[in-house]
Amino acid sequence: MPPNGARKRVRIPRVQLTLAPGATARVLGQLKRGSVLGRLALAFVALCAIWISTRPWLPPFEYHLGYTPARDVVARVDFSKPNPLLSETDLPTYRQYKAGDPLASAGKPLKVETLELLRYEYLAYTEKLPLTRQVERGLAVFGMMLVLAVVCGFALYHREPRLLARWHRFAVMLLMLTLAVAASVWASQDPWRAELVPLLVAAMTFGIAYGRELAMVLAFSMALVTAIAVGQSLGEFLMLMGVVSAAVLQLGRVRSRRKLIGVGFFAGLIALPLTLGVGLLMDQPLGWPLLSDALRNAMWTLLAGFLITGLLPFIEGLCGVVTEISLLELADVAHPLLQELVRRAPGTYNHSINVASLAEAAAEAIGARGLLVRVGAYFHDIGKMLKPAYFVENQAGENSRHDHLVPAMSTLIIIAHVKDGADLARQHRLPEPIVDFIEQHHGTTLVEYFYRRASEQSEQDGEAAVVPESSFRYPGPKPQTVEAAVLMLADAVESAARTLVEPGSSCIESLVHELAMKRLLDGQFDECGLTLKQLATIEDSLSKSLIAMYHARVKYPEQRTA
Structure with a gap:
């Protein structure tokens, strides 16, 4: 010890966190390779296709039949709605609505007439939405999708690098991602509201072809993009992820077609309490509309199990994999x-x-x-x-x-x-x-x-x-x-x-x-x-x-x- 109990100072050398000589050049060299650039271009095209299919520059229409708003819904802009014609010879007449007029009452499930009125208001609102706002929304969603694409790319590189080595398989995976998101957005509309079916079929396909870890990452990205595109809340997104996760994690090694149906049945059992719980947390009354939503989601989940069973031979051929069956x-x-x-x-x-x-x-x-x-x-x-x-x-x-x-x-x-x-x-x-x-x-x-x-x-x-x-x-x-x-x-x-x-x-x-x-x-x-x-x-x-x-x-x- 130094005198007087003073502590000896030790000089710690500074470490520069820089790449090794030539590392940057190697990375740039890899990015300049034709095969890498080609795959990046293909992924970018798929990302743009998903972005266009979700129409992110416009706000989503958030309401559906049977939904119970927690507060009164009022008009955001002035609009008009045609009155129903009493006979074919009558001239069409319109009812005018001003911004701030009540359209739907809190605590009452939306009926067909109210839903139609809300849709007219939505069309008028989107028509008057400034172009700058549309550009801001579109760029914001594109940036989020780009981050998700990078995350999926890293997961793909670490969990299934052989997929990147083959153009055909990589293109098939991107095509399935694009079709799954587009189909989910389209199927989310009334009266079907079946966005779970494309998501589950795609997630289970990825689980069978590429493993459960990569399937979970891809399923998370698809569910998040779908939830944003159709205007779902955080609770509804968690419901989607809970059902999809239950199906993917149950896959394992598929040794019989009966197991795939069993996976759909198990995920359907998960969908019932998840839908009810999310609905109650979102102030939806415990009644037939909420119960019908839960039963509908369970039915779609079971249907996805039957669909994946029939599609299994095509999945093996397209993805170049072979199942235990x-x-x-x-x-x-x-x-x-x-x-x-x-x-x-x-x-x-x-x-x-x-x-x-x-x-x-x-x-x-x-x-x-x-x-x-x-x-x-x-x-x-x-x-x-x-x-x-x-x-x-x-x-x-x-x-x-x-x-x-x-x-x-x-x-x-x-x-x-x-x-x-x-x-x-x-x-x-x-x-x-x-x-x-x-x-x-x-x-x-x-x-x-x-x-x-x-x-x-x-x-x-x-x-x-x-x-x-x-x-x-x-x-x-x-x-x-x-x-x-x-x-x-x-x-x-x-x-x-x-x-x-x-x-x-x-x-x-x-x-x-x-x-x-x-x-x-x-x-x-x-x-x-x-x-x-x-x-x-x-x-x-x-x-x-x-x-x-x-x-x-x-x-x-x-x-x-x-």
Whole structure:
């Protein structure tokens, strides 16, 4: 301590919060790329379409049939309303109203005649609204929508970046957003007041296609824009979000169409008390008008569940996703492609079944979609059926046909099964996620056996040139999802385990770890978001499954023949 108890002053260096050298240039460079600019332009066009569909430059008409105003409603401007004609020969007459004249009484539900009067007043008010005020309103709403679009963009980038990589899927998502908001605004009018139906159908579609987290962000944005466009209060907006949230959060993994109807029924049960509670908080009397609103919202919610059930096949095709319902249908081994694989390449079929068992357990262990991985494993090697004799599992003790080929030609035949399999899958209209498994299960790995043979032949021939690895690598792409990474490892360890002379526990664990590290260091998991913790869990699951598959058996004494 310094003398006299004085505290020693410590100089703290100032830290400049600036970007690293070149970071700004990299960001600007990414924004200047044609693909990024194209997607931003597409999103801006969708934003403008939503903005136009809501007509934000005009104030919304806030009243509907059965609504009970909390205070007297008076005219804001002078206007006239035609009187009903007593006969067809009568000339039309008009009743004049002055600004401040009472139009509706507090505490009385609005009837058809009163609602018509309020609409005439609204049309007169919007006609006399100054242009500057309309511009201010339009720009204010556009700014709010722009902020929501940025928030949705960040959520999309972090939760579903693969969606941004594909023009078609990104455009479909923007189109669904635009149509959902436009349909909600249109359906909110009397007598239907069914804005919940488009919102729920869109939100549940996003939940099925892109996950619940992203669906909640998009649903919040759609509900907020709709509430502002139709003049709903904060309570009514919260009611919309409560019902939509209840439906999205109940989705999870859809393994039956009955679940979708159940989701609609559950959300309908939520809609009843929410509508009643919001109405009472807004000083609506507890009577038939409020009860009918609650029943109507519950009915629309249940209808949305039925609609999403019927639209499910179209959703899968448009969004490029596959649900658990479709996966259960594809998991049937009686599928024509699998039956053809059994007939042409029985060894490959047996290998695929084993890989499916290993991969499904490993995927479930890390919380991934085990059923998706299992179906992907069933079909991942279907390309081998075109040249089955060139793959070791189908040779059944025969001499290898590769003995009479140069390593480069053998490599081309081996690598071709990926492209052949993808072509067969598309011909049989398998979902795109299953095709992705076929194309990604080898990534850009090296065909080591033939690469080593080529290197040995080059040394024996006295050639100084090094054999290029690129000629002996699969074309890719690398695994883009954790499910594809699981399949890659399961495929590798199942094949390698067959070569073990004594498949003991320690030997299998060492083999699995060695292959996992080889794929990791080769960069095969760079694009799928797989963590080291998940990789360790996958290793553990694969090791346990293989040990169970190759467990030791008791040797029975010789039996006497009869």
